[in-house]
Amino acid sequence: xxxxxxxxxxxxxxxxxxxxxxxxxxxxxxxxxxxxxxxxxxxxxxxxxxxxxxxxxxxxxxxxxxxxxxxxxxxxxxxxxxxxxxxxxxxxxxxxxxxxxxxxxxxxxxxxxxxxxxxxxxxxxxxx
Amino acid sequence: xxxxxxxxxxxxxxxxxxxxxxxxxxxxxxxxxxxxxxxxxxxxxxxxxxxxxxxxxxxxxxxxxxxxxxxxxxxxxxxxxxxxxxxxxxxxxxxxxxxxxxxxxxxxxxxxxxxxxxxxxxxxxxxxxxxxxxxxxxxxxxxxxxxxxxxxxxxxxxxxxxxxxxxxxxxxxxxxxxxxxxxxxxxxxxxxxxxxxxxxxxxxxxxxxxxxxxxxxxxxxxxxxxxxxxxxxxxxxxxxxxxxxxxxxxxxxxxxxxxxxxxxxxxxxxxxxxxxxxxxxxxxxxxxxxxxxxxxxxxxxxxxxxxxxxxxxxxxxxxxxxxxxxxxxxxxxxxxxx
Amino acid sequence: xxxxxxxxxxxxxxxxxxxxxxxxxxxxxxxxxxxxxxxxxxxxxxxxxxxxxxxxxxxxxxxxxxxxxxxxxxxxxxxxxxxxxxxxxxxxxxxxxxxxxxxxxxxxxxxxxxxxxxxxxxxxxxxxxxxxxxxxxxxxxxxxxxxxxxxxxxxxxxxxxxxxxxxxxxxxxxxxxxxxxxxxxxxxxxxxxxxxxxxxxxxxxxxxxxxxxxxxxxxxxxxxxxxxxxxxxxx
Ligand SMILES: Cc1cc2nc3c(=O)[nH]c(=O)nc-3n(C[C@H](O)[C@H](O)[C@H](O)COP(=O)(O)OP(=O)(O)OC[C@H]3O[C@@H](n4cnc5c(N)ncnc54)[C@H](O)[C@@H]3O)c2cc1C
Ligand code: SF4
Ligand code: SF4
Ligand code: SF4
Ligand code: SF4
Ligand code: SF4
Numbered sequence: 001x002x003x004x005x006x007x008x009x010x011x012x013x014x015x016x017x018x019x020x021x022x023x024x025x026x027x028x029x030x031x032x033x034x035x036x037x038x039x040x041x042x043x044x045x046x047x048x049x050x051x052x053x054x055x056x057x058x059x060x061x062x063x064x065x066x067x068x069x070x071x072x073x074x075x076x077x078x079x080x081x082x083x084x085x086x087x088x089x090x091x092x093x094x095x096x097x098x099x100x101x102x103x104x105x106x107x108x109x110x111x112x113x114x115x116x117x118x119x120x121x122x123x124x125x126x127x128x
Numbered sequence: 129x130x131x132x133x134x135x136x137x138x139x140x141x142x143x144x145x146x147x148x149x150x151x152x153x154x155x156x157x158x159x160x161x162x163x164x165x166x167x168x169x170x171x172x173x174x175x176x177x178x179x180x181x182x183x184x185x186x187x188x189x190x191x192x193x194x195x196x197x198x199x200x201x202x203x204x205x206x207x208x209x210x211x212x213x214x215x216x217x218x219x220x221x222x223x224x225x226x227x228x229x230x231x232x233x234x235x236x237x238x239x240x241x242x243x244x245x246x247x248x249x250x251x252x253x254x255x256x257x258x259x260x261x262x263x264x265x266x267x268x269x270x271x272x273x274x275x276x277x278x279x280x281x282x283x284x285x286x287x288x289x290x291x292x293x294x295x296x297x298x299x300x301x302x303x304x305x306x307x308x309x310x311x312x313x314x315x316x317x318x319x320x321x322x323x324x325x326x327x328x329x330x331x332x333x334x335x336x337x338x339x340x341x342x343x344x345x346x347x348x349x350x351x352x353x354x355x356x357x358x359x360x361x362x363x364x365x366x367x368x369x370x371x372x373x374x375x376x377x378x379x380x381x382x383x384x385x386x387x388x389x390x391x392x393x394x395x396x397x398x399x400x401x402x403x404x405x406x407x408x409x410x411x412x413x414x415x416x417x418x419x420x421x422x423x424x425x426x427x428x429x430x431x432x433x434x435x436x437x438x439x440x441x442x443x444x445x446x447x448x449x450x451x452x453x454x455x456x457x458x459x460x461x462x463x464x465x466x
Numbered sequence: 467x468x469x470x471x472x473x474x475x476x477x478x479x480x481x482x483x484x485x486x487x488x489x490x491x492x493x494x495x496x497x498x499x500x501x502x503x504x505x506x507x508x509x510x511x512x513x514x515x516x517x518x519x520x521x522x523x524x525x526x527x528x529x530x531x532x533x534x535x536x537x538x539x540x541x542x543x544x545x546x547x548x549x550x551x552x553x554x555x556x557x558x559x560x561x562x563x564x565x566x567x568x569x570x571x572x573x574x575x576x577x578x579x580x581x582x583x584x585x586x587x588x589x590x591x592x593x594x595x596x597x598x599x600x601x602x603x604x605x606x607x608x609x610x611x612x613x614x615x616x617x618x619x620x621x622x623x624x625x626x627x628x629x630x631x632x633x634x635x636x637x638x639x640x641x642x643x644x645x646x647x648x649x650x651x652x653x654x655x656x657x658x659x660x661x662x663x664x665x666x667x668x669x670x671x672x673x674x675x676x677x678x679x680x681x682x683x684x685x686x687x688x689x690x691x692x693x694x695x696x697x698x699x700x701x
Contacts, residue, residue, distance in 0.1 A: 001380060001381075002380065002382070002383060003380055003382055003383070004382070005384045027347055027351065028344075028347075029357065051377060054377045058382075081342075
């Protein structure tokens, strides 16, 4: 569906939040597709990690927070280990889940990350 | 007695060929169609990948030719006929309306490229919409300070206009527009930090030393937004421009309001390149670029002995490679100059 | 969704090339530049429609995904993509061909069936291509009813077509095979794939789709080119 790119990056809430949670290298992503190919879970994702990243940069909040991928991600960190610019996807996905939860969005898939389910009620939430 | 050499075209490639020959104590005739040397570099604000100012660099090069007594510069001139063979060419030159005959041992062709006017691209509205310009016009805007007025606005750079297009343009890739568009976005960010730069690309082709890092710096350090997708349309909408494209990394169409759209148009062969090829008796490819004797091993030899090629008359090239070819052509031609 | 490139084949494309009178070729020239999708009105409003991706699948031979998709039926032949494509790919013609292919495999008949009424009543009987009854409600709201406008201008409410012309239309329909086709889609029955059991699946596989007049079976299709917002399982 058609979307508009906002020129004002400050209004891009989701980008600001992800950045403030310690991911300041988002624009280093080469869009090389390596992460999606390697992720154990990405065959069940609707968006591969790099697509999520692209959408964060463009501020497509609705489609990210409603996606399956953020819940299925195992936070296994494999994508970061092999990423040529070390994008910390584990952390990004964790933050996205937290944002989604704040917004009251329920996981829309059966295959929720077990780690997340376990800690859903923990005051410390997910660790890094 | 040693023979003279003829260099056709006074762009950066021709200048370097002439200087190189003159430094080897050869007499050189430099034939330039226009009233000044420098060719397309005259329209350049800065050069990638170091962002050096272009005009001082060019002035230095020009002075090497102008101060050199071994080089006879013929402005407003063209070659009208060539006969004879390698080592012993007889050429006629139309110099400012007068025909002069010369004898030369070798010829170096350095007639450069023509910058395509994207008039066929009605979807981009070039020449119909204000604020849609080509990259070359944009370089001039940087030089005369016109881009300063685009503070707080969105500037969109469009890749591959006229290149990689079988319908309205050329099938080849112009090779350097990816890098000079990054340069333009960077210049924008440096001159007008409050402006936003957006670049629409198909692939990023950074084919040279330091070019990839240069483009990544634009993205990472200057916050230039790169969006993968060829721009489909530029529409005039309430005194701004609406740019439509697909972000093919996500797969969604996207829209963007822009105040200035810069088209990275193709570098095409000179309009008269085929006529000159006929006069010289050398071959061109289908587009009109001059053909090398062998594309891997003989990059500066033309299909005819004694005639050499340099610079962007062979293919779209950056300055660095044009200069290298000019110097290489000069050294290869020495063997025909006695 | 994980895809297995080993399953892909390009026989479909090669087979259809000669049938399509030379209009359908050159897909392999596609640069994947996205210029088509960027200006496509259907892509602007549909969550997952994307002509570029369909071409990509066709070239790769991932034809299964194309034919079983809902997206294939979202193009409405405006030809904007053809006009703008830098390598001259006539994509609307591809869609035409692919839809025929999809129907031959039992997809999309229910969409075609919706047009039955227009074809039978408006086109074959009255000789007009725009139905006076089924008009876009938005247009009626904004511009008014075209029948009223015609009347005000002193014209009959509906365009009148001479009997001779209607006879000619019918003749064309007979000769081109359209009449036959209309009979064929007389009754469309939908397989409910969401309630598929191994038994039904077996039946489905073993049996060629019935070609008999008046009763065509058709499969459910899927959003194969992206998930509409709201999750996976509502395809
Ligand atoms: C917008 C833009 C930005 C660019 N930015 C950069 C950059 O940042 N860095 C970089 O390395 N490169 C850049 N380039 C490329 C650079 O301009 C070329 O590499 C360079 O100009 C090639 O030099 P040349 O001598 O081969 O050709 P030209 O510069 O085209 O010179 C050819 C000369 O030959 C003359 N001539 C033509 N035909 C005849 C004839 N028949 N008889 C006599 N004389 C003739 C012409 O008048 C001209 O003076 C850019 C190009 C463009 C279009
Ligand atoms: S592996 Fe890293 S650089 Fe490559 S697409 Fe994924 S996040 Fe980007
Ligand atoms: S951290 Fe998540 S996205 Fe990355 S490889 Fe593991 S499951 Fe995939
Ligand atoms: S260099 Fe880049 S912008 Fe220029 S034609 Fe090639 S891919 Fe397109
Ligand atoms: S515009 Fe043409 S070349 Fe570009 S993606 Fe579409 S079909 Fe392919
Ligand atoms: S013909 Fe179909 S695919 Fe092409 S622009 Fe129109 S709706 Fe989109």
